[in-house]
Amino acid sequence: MMGDILRSDSDGVILKNPNIASMKEDVLYHISLSSGTHDLKEMFGDIRFVCMGGTPKRMEGFAHFIQKELNIKLPTGTVLEDISRHSYRYSMFKIGPVLSISHGMGIPSVSIMLHEVIKLIYHAQCKDVTFIRIGTCGGIGLPGGSLVITEEAVDGLMHPYLELHVLGKMVQRPAILDSEVAKEIKSLANEKFPHYKTVLGRTMCTYDFYEGKFY
Numbered sequence: 001m002m003g004d005i006l007r008s009d010s011d012g013v014i015l016k017n018p019n020i021a022s023m024k025e026d027v028l029y030h031i032s033l034s035s036g037t038h039d040l041k042e043m044f045g046d047i048r049f050v051c052m053g054g055t056p057k058r059m060e061g062f063a064h065f066i067q068k069e070l071n072i073k074l075p076t077g078t079v080l081e082d083i084s085r086h087s088y089r090y091s092m093f094k095i096g097p098v099l100s101i102s103h104g105m106g107i108p109s110v111s112i113m114l115h116e117v118i119k120l121i122y123h124a125q126c127k128d129v130t131f132i133r134i135g136t137c138g139g140i141g142l143p144g145g146s147l148v149i150t151e152e153a154v155d156g157l158m159h160p161y162l163e164l165h166v167l168g169k170m171v172q173r174p175a176i177l178d179s180e181v182a183k184e185i186k187s188l189a190n191e192k193f194p195h196y197k198t199v200l201g202r203t204m205c206t207y208d209f210y211e212g213k214f215y
Contacts, residue, residue: 013122013129026123028116031101032087035123044124048097050117050131052110056082056091056102062134063093063100072096103133107162107207130181137203147189147196150203151182156212158204175205 020026025036033040051066053059063080066072072095074080084092084101090113092101103113110133121129139146153175154160161172182200189198206212 012125012127013118015119015122020119020122026119028120030087030089030112031084031092031116031120033083033116033120040120040123041125044094044099044120045126046097047094047099047121047124047126048129050099050101050121050129052101052103052113052131052133053135054103054105058135059091059100059102060093063095063098066098066100067095070096070098105209107205130178132181132185142199142201143197145196147193147198148201148203149182149186149189149198150177151179151200152202153177154202154204156204156206162205 015021023035025034027034027036051059051062053062060080060082067074067080080093080095082091082093084090090102090104092099094100099117101113101117103110114131137148139148142148152160155162161174163170163172165171186198186200189196
């Protein structure tokens, strides 16, 4: 299992696109939300954790797990709802301060989701939000069932950055993770799950499930 960790700061999310602040409406198409038709601050302003995983069922199950762990009681007559069900692409569940969302498979799918969820966090004016990816992966040099907490993400050539084309130019975006969050999670895992082997390690991310990940 692995967790890839990102955190916003106490001032909230700062977007690199200066045009978003002046837009009349920002349509978050792939998660079926819009700043023009939804009160995103009212709906999501209390979010502190964004937890992501590959499949809708996994993240629905995680939302139920969080509901139980935090002892959150839903209002009478309501159920946990897939907020993004009408997008037919991602599934998203909100339970208290936690957003549980599926991201599909591969870097392109994760990138689309992150673009829109980060803008959602921006419009909701959330502060000090921690992003964590939870999931399974293959491992090298570790026994099956180990818990790996990512301290560095690399591409298929073991470079610690994401390389992609942006507006006709090749751009390298460094994979910088929050080391303090990783250490905190490892400390909690050692305390709560001493029967698991828990380590800090690298995670390889590629564009392809089969050919791309074999180094």
